[in-house]
Amino acid sequence: MNTILFDEGGLFVFLLVTVFLGGSGAYATGKAMANNWHEWPKLVVALLGLGFAVRFIHFSLFEESLLSLHYYVADTLVLILIGLLGFRYTRAGQMTRQYRWLYVRTGPFSWAEREQTSGKE
Numbered sequence: 535m536n537t538i539l540f541d542e543g544g545l546f547v548f549l550l551v552t553v554f555l556g557g558s559g560a561y562a563t564g565k566a567m568a569n570n571w572h573e574w575p576k577l578v579v580a581l582l583g584l585g586f587a588v589r590f591i592h593f594s595l596f597e598e599s600l601l602s603l604h605y606y607v608a609d610t611l612v613l614i615l616i617g618l619l620g621f622r623y624t625r626a627g628q629m630t631r632q633y634r635w636l637y638v639r640t641g642p643f644s645w646a647e648r649e650q651t652s653g654k655e
Contacts, residue, residue: 547592547596547598551588551591551592551595551596552588552592552609552612552613553612553616555588555591556584556585556587556588556591556609556612556613556616557612557613557616559584559587559613560581560584560613560614560616560617560620561616561617561619561620562620563577563580563581563584563617563620564577564616564617564618564619564620564621564622564624565620565621565623565624567580567621568620568621568622568624568625568628569624569628574618574621577614577617577618577621578614578617580617581610581613581614581617582610584610584613584617585606585609585610585613586606588609588610588613589602589605589606589609592605592609619643622643622644623642623643626639626641626642626643626644626645627639629645630645635648636648
């Protein structure tokens with residue numbers, strides 16, 4: 535049974551290898567890139583390599599296809615999404631923690647400029 539996201543291994547294998555194992559690595563990579571003040575395009579490049587590693591795990595442990603562009607792209611897009619979530623969550627925390635006089639956190643992945651008070655009334 536082949537679908538858009540997963541190969542012969544099924545949904546369980548996709549969730550285990552791509553989402554859980556690969557996603558954990560992607561989230562940690564996104565967090566590390568944000569902590570080192572790298573920009574998000576560097577994260578995407580790093581996750582292209584992680585996509586190859588995830589595809590290899592599918593191949594070596596579950597006998598799925600190794601050189602399938604379709605499934606490599608599907609796995610890598612999932613990893614990029616998870617990695618960008620980790621990156622943005624960490625960056626929002628950085629901006630509001632290190633520049634608390636400039637920014638206020640508006641959600642788990644966003645921040646906004648703090649309203650400036652003139653002090654004169």
